[in-house]
């Protein structure tokens with residue numbers, strides 16, 4: 118796997134101090150016992166609080182920082198007179214808090230129990246930490262102390278964990294939309310084979326991994342956001358790890374519920390959802406359709422997760438391909454029109470930057486008025502047209518160019534292409 122894109126960033130004093138204060142406040146002595154998996158929940162709570170304070174580190178980066186601090190603490194204890202007991206810069210600032218945390222730890226945590234006390238790690242490896250020691254929830258059988266930590270943040274723990282398989286534009290758009298609701302980044306995780314798209318998720322405080330299986334094991338709702346032809350192999354890969362708690366939400370154009378259900382274990386809860394890119398700015402348009410093994414509550418849960426992405430509707434599956442042409446692809450048709458508007462202005466002598474800025478505002482304003490007025494577009498069009506004025510001359514030219522017929526045909530072609538992709542993935546699933 119290619120890890121080269123994972124961002125390295127040094128910790129500053131304020132960030133480290135805040136981290137230690139959070140750990141102290143969470144009463145580490147009762148919660149930490151040196152076992153990585155068991156401590157995971159606590160670091161998730163710390164991660165959420167750090168993110169809320171504007172520090173975006175993954176859970177694993179926090180764990181790694183803690184490991185470094187602990188290593189420094191033990192070295193200081195072993196060699197109190199050593200002039201440079203640790204590679205942590207400005208260690209003296211943290212020493213007091215570390216002593217307060219470590220020396221009030223749970224009596225069970227004795228020298229023998231604390232398995233990682235002799236770790237010799239350096240700050241240099243910090244940047245790779247988000248990929249290290251990733252917890253394996255499938256095999257997480259820890260129960261001790263979890264109740265305590267859940268009590269610390271009951272609201273977070275009652276929410277489902279959300280995974281994204283695929284870290285592309287659409288996964289990012291939906292993730293951003295979800296985060297703009299009251300879902301904290303600690304509830305999200307994303308997987309992709311390379312690191313090239315993961316950095317932007319990490320910047321939002323979302324954990325990343327290269328393993329789809331690991332992602333599935335730690336998630337309740339799994340968005341499948343890979344290209345349509347990759348859906349069959351990806352579902353094949355994760356199938357064995359799915360349980361009755363999972364809801365699989367596919368955003369892949371064309372791939373039908375029947376194909377998804379055929380590719381997944383019997384009775385899997387599957388939802389087909391078609392978003393569009395403006396989910397990124399919470400102005401998306403989403404239509405979803407539930408598979409035969411879902412309950413209305415599954416749809417309600419999904420709705421509650423993505424409602425901040427924009428308009429969200431549930432409908433029959435037959436409309437999903439049409440929505441793909443109208444809105445999933447329709448966004449690109451609108452951009453083409455915005456580009457052409459601007460180019461017309463450039464042709465008439467306006468500077469390009471100003472023309473593009475005015476074109477985008479024109480599209481935004483027209484769209485908002487259309488939605489908020491609730492009027493039919495033809496009515497608003499009539500309100501812009503002065504008899505014998507400029508607009509009717511322009512509209513005549515557009516009609517001569519066949520823009521209306523071309524747009525209708527564009528929605529038709531995109532819808533038909535979605536159906537074709539669906540047939541191709543159905544054929545792929547039978548191979």
Ligand SMILES: NC(=O)C1=CN([C@@H]2O[C@H](COP(=O)(O)OP(=O)(O)OC[C@H]3O[C@@H](n4cnc5c(N)ncnc54)[C@H](OP(=O)(O)O)[C@@H]3O)[C@@H](O)[C@H]2O)C=CC1
Pocket residue numbers: 282283284285286287288308309310311312313314315329342343344345347351368369370391392393394445446
């Ligand atoms: N873009 C859009 O506007 C819309 C897209 N969609 C649908 O969303 C889906 C994703 O599209 P989009 O986001 O544009 O695509 P992108 O090409 O932007 O992203 C695809 C992602 O899938 C990842 N990927 C590839 N193979 C695997 C694998 N085996 N396991 C896990 N992840 C993998 C890629 O990894 P890596 O980062 O390593 O390359 C990449 O992150 C498509 O099915 C599309 O039909 C639906 C509506 C609108």
Ligand SMILES: O=C(O)[C@@H]1CCC=N1
Pocket residue numbers: 370441445446
């Ligand atoms: O072009 C595509 O296939 C995807 C689906 C809708 C928008 N983008």
